[in-house]
Amino acid sequence: MNTTTPFASAHKASTNNVKVNDTPLTFELLEKLVNEQKLNNTFLSIKAHGTIKNLQVRVAPKQKKPYPDFGKVAANQPVFNYENVTGTLVGDFGNDLYTGVMAGGWHIHFISDDRTVGGHVLSFDTDSVDLKIDIFDTLNLHLPTNNTDFTKHDVDFAGLHAAISQAEK
Numbered sequence: 001m002n003t004t005t006p007f008a009s010a011h012k013a014s015t016n017n018v019k020v021n022d023t024p025l026t027f028e029l030l031e032k033l034v035n036e037q038k039l040n041n042t043f044l045s046i047k048a049h050g051t052i053k054n055l056q057v058r059v060a061p062k063q064k065k066p067y068p069d070f071g072k073v074a075a076n077q078p079v080f081n082y083e084n085v086t087g088t089l090v091g092d093f094g095n096d097l098y099t100g101v102m103a104g105g106w107h108i109h110f111i112s113d114d115r116t117v118g119g120h121v122l123s124f125d126t127d128s129v130d131l132k133i134d135i136f137d138t139l140n141l142h143l144p145t146n147n148t149d150f151t152k153h154d155v156d157f158a159g160l161h162a163a164i165s166q167a168e169k
Ligand SMILES: [Zn+2]
Pocket: 107, 108, 109, 119, 120, 121
């Protein structure tokens, strides 16, 4: 694989997990489930397959050097709305304590079975889906320390925090 990306969050399936079958799902219902299961203090991921009745996603266009700030990219992402599209939701959760390493809260992506619809989920609601919540106790952070574009880059941390907060909430 020789595709590059400025950021990636990856994990293997966890043997520590919770399964909830035949549940409707929205961001609010997911938060309620996590609260009920007392899973707020750890890292989580979800996977659910089914039909999304209403789906809103955004997609970041491919960027070229000199790369624009994250805030500019995030502010110029096209938004798409779909109805009754079948596919897989995958997402990660970390609580606000870890904001900075990640954006606290849920971050969910969707890809349709026919691979024609996908993106960063802004809102969704499903009928009945089978949900798996993986629970993680470790976070590994890898930085590209041999990449001089990365090591020599002057980061506007205050602006970056503001942009992440704006884009991911
Ligand atoms: Zn995303």
